[in-house]
Amino acid sequence: xxxxxxxxxxxxxxxxxxxxxxxxxxxxxxxxxxxxxxxxxxxxxxxxxxxxxxxxxxxxxxxxxxxxxxxxxxxxxxxxxxxxxxxxxxxxxxxxxxxxxxxxxxxxxxxxxxxxxxxxxxxxxxxxxxxxxxxxxxxxxxxxxxxxxxxxxxxxxxxxxxxxxxxxxxxxxxxxxxxxxxxxxxxxxxxxxxxxxxxxxxxxxxxxxxxxxxxxxxxxxxxxxxxxxxxxxxxxxxxxxxxxxxxxxxxxxxxxxxxxxxxxxxxxxxxxxx
Amino acid sequence: xxxxxxxxxxxxxxxxxxxxxxxxxxxxxxxxxxxxxxxxxxxxxxxxxxxxxxxxxxxxxxxxxxxxxxxxxxxxxxxxxxxxxxxxxxxxxxxxxxxxxxxxxxxxxxxxxxxxxxxxxxxxxxxxxxxxxxxxxxxxxxxxxxxxxxxxxxxxxxxxxxxxxxxxxxxxxxxxxxxxxxxxxxxxxxxxxxxxxxxxxxxxxxxxxxxxxxxxxxxxxxxxxxxxxxxxxxxxxxxxxxxxxxxxxxxxxxxxxxxxxxxxxxxxxxxxxxxxxxxxxxxxxxxxxxxxxxxxxxxxxxxxxxxxxxxxxxxxxxxxxxxxxxxxxxxxxxxxxxxxxxxxxxxxxxxxxxxxxxxxxxxxxxxxxxxxxxxxx
Numbered sequence: 001x002x003x004x005x006x007x008x009x010x011x012x013x014x015x016x017x018x019x020x021x022x023x024x025x026x027x028x029x030x031x032x033x034x035x036x037x038x039x040x041x042x043x044x045x046x047x048x049x050x051x052x053x054x055x056x057x058x059x060x061x062x063x064x065x066x067x068x069x070x071x072x073x074x075x076x077x078x079x080x081x082x083x084x085x086x087x088x089x090x091x092x093x094x095x096x097x098x099x100x101x102x103x104x105x106x107x108x109x110x111x112x113x114x115x116x117x118x119x120x121x122x123x124x125x126x127x128x129x130x131x132x133x134x135x136x137x138x139x140x141x142x143x144x145x146x147x148x149x150x151x152x153x154x155x156x157x158x159x160x161x162x163x164x165x166x167x168x169x170x171x172x173x174x175x176x177x178x179x180x181x182x183x184x185x186x187x188x189x190x191x192x193x194x195x196x197x198x199x200x201x202x203x204x205x206x207x208x209x210x211x212x213x214x215x216x217x218x219x220x221x222x223x224x225x226x227x228x229x230x231x232x233x234x235x236x237x238x239x240x241x242x243x244x245x246x247x248x249x250x251x252x253x254x255x256x257x258x259x260x261x262x263x264x265x266x267x268x269x270x271x272x273x274x
Numbered sequence: 275x276x277x278x279x280x281x282x283x284x285x286x287x288x289x290x291x292x293x294x295x296x297x298x299x300x301x302x303x304x305x306x307x308x309x310x311x312x313x314x315x316x317x318x319x320x321x322x323x324x325x326x327x328x329x330x331x332x333x334x335x336x337x338x339x340x341x342x343x344x345x346x347x348x349x350x351x352x353x354x355x356x357x358x359x360x361x362x363x364x365x366x367x368x369x370x371x372x373x374x375x376x377x378x379x380x381x382x383x384x385x386x387x388x389x390x391x392x393x394x395x396x397x398x399x400x401x402x403x404x405x406x407x408x409x410x411x412x413x414x415x416x417x418x419x420x421x422x423x424x425x426x427x428x429x430x431x432x433x434x435x436x437x438x439x440x441x442x443x444x445x446x447x448x449x450x451x452x453x454x455x456x457x458x459x460x461x462x463x464x465x466x467x468x469x470x471x472x473x474x475x476x477x478x479x480x481x482x483x484x485x486x487x488x489x490x491x492x493x494x495x496x497x498x499x500x501x502x503x504x505x506x507x508x509x510x511x512x513x514x515x516x517x518x519x520x521x522x523x524x525x526x527x528x529x530x531x532x533x534x535x536x537x538x539x540x541x542x543x544x545x546x547x548x549x550x551x552x553x554x555x556x557x558x559x560x561x562x563x564x565x566x567x568x569x570x571x572x573x574x575x576x577x578x579x580x581x582x583x584x585x586x587x588x589x590x591x592x593x594x595x596x597x598x599x600x601x602x603x604x605x606x607x608x609x610x611x612x613x614x615x616x617x618x619x620x621x622x623x624x625x626x627x628x629x630x631x632x633x634x635x636x637x638x639x640x641x642x643x644x645x646x647x648x649x650x651x
Contacts, residue, residue: 010501013512046494048341051504059501059512064494066344067503068337069367075334079341079349082325083299084495087345105337108330261325268320 008032008042010062017056019127021207021215023174023200024054027121030180030198031092032061037181038188045088048077050102053128054094054121054200071102074109077116085258088188089115095122095136099155103135110164113192114257119184120157120195121174123202131205142209161195162250168194169250173222174201176246186248192256199226199244278457284448285352287419287455288378289314291426292350294458295465297376298324299347301338303331303357306390307446308380311352332360339375340368344502346493348430349375355384358397358404365439366405367504369527372481372491374433374468376426378442380449381608383635392635393446395557396609401441402586408524410531412538413441413586415556419453424463425583431466432538436530437488443585445608447558447637471498480511481523487530531587540583541592545571549578551647552600554593554617556582559606559638566643577647585613590620597621602650606630606638626650 018024045063049055051070058065068076073091081089098106098120126132133143135155161169168190170183187194201218212218229247289311300315319326329335339349358379381397383389401413416425433440471478471490480500482489492498505513506520555563560581570577582589605614610631618627628650632638
């Protein structure tokens, strides 16, 4: 039986603002399938975003939703989770939002290993403002503010998250639709900070500057560059050049921040008795 | 029964006032000269099951208290000069999304890093206009440690009542000054909570103003689900750019303060009944001004003190009335002329308005004020 997306969509809020061919809708559907699979309750779930195209997602879905200022989603979400640890808290957003202006909040949420699930839609560009380069735009690529090619090196979101201390880090692409909900499901079930990066396409802003003639061509590229981690272990460095690894890239058990703070409360209350 | 007394710094009194008001979430970032507020909250909140979190930066601290406030918690942060500049982005968010919270700004010399350990009152205009866009503002400037405690309680009450951020302006002097204070018993001071929705969850609109200018605010994680955004929005919380809805929203947000100014406004007057010279001073400097009034009276000059405790909204009607009886108004403040602009506006300069400004990190003394008054008359 086909999955009933409408049970999670707010009536009357579609159509969304995303351009034809944008992958954000694919990610939203994957997110809803994962939420359903994990049995998250609408009243007990908060979905937080910053600002940008991807950050409009919360407005369409029927949960406690918070569309915040550019880059600040992880910090708002931290406040929600620490004030009400029993809630399930998710963050959604883009690469400019999460990794440039929100980079500090992102790495510190990872470091704390606070129990939330961060779905980062990386389309390598600031889409809403018309296509300027982000910290994830590949070196050499063209955008409206890198008309002669991007001189900047990129941030590898997954490596950044792992280095900062996130205990679940996974990556897939908007082409691999069924893997999106599997990885978000695994992230939601993981206790601690889970980061799922979804490489996404922006035909309007990125594609047009970089000689992609169609959405299909952009999707085909996502398909071609993705290599599952298991397959990668059998491949040579030459074969892996220009590829990106997909699947669960990192998972470990470490103390979760809200639980750590519960111990602070217990110690403070024990000390107060004397 | 004997009153519970304590010798507290202003910053400590502020933290204890917040706890008295029911604050259960503090998100902070260390900055001089406000740090003692965070330190007290770090000790006390876990004892009562509340949450203290030190965030990665000032913006994150502000974001964390807004997230916490949306779950129903009374939320609080403390900062100073440069930190206040960083917080402005999300103070605007709190105004727009109408999220109650309290921010104490222990003012220090600026701009930029300025004088971290030097007092100042130079954030008066920042408290009103620091964030972009038209928005309401409430800012309180208590003087003594006792008043810092009670005004902090009132700050939470106002934040919860009007569903908006409220700022407390201290400075390095009264933040670090120690005084004997009487700790109120529970019930001695009024403690107010936000209005929760009574409609069925499916009928709830977070910005529905049909019952008044302050719509009830549901908590995340309760039976009510809703959307919050920093965009202009309709009553249901979803973005709109319809001119009539945007206009109505902004005017309502300002009206909830303007229409309730009598409830929000708080002033103290000292020997003003027959005063020919009115000193207008707030916070720490009001203490020098009060002493100056007595000196001037001893010298045969009829002086009085008007002390706004609520700086924003500014008590313009009372200020205008006092100006009518005065030969001159003198405004000592630790900046180069901020509240004086509002006083000139409110009084329409029916009498001379003269300022005394100091920005060298030193207190304005009673003697300086006395000398200035004699020069003006």
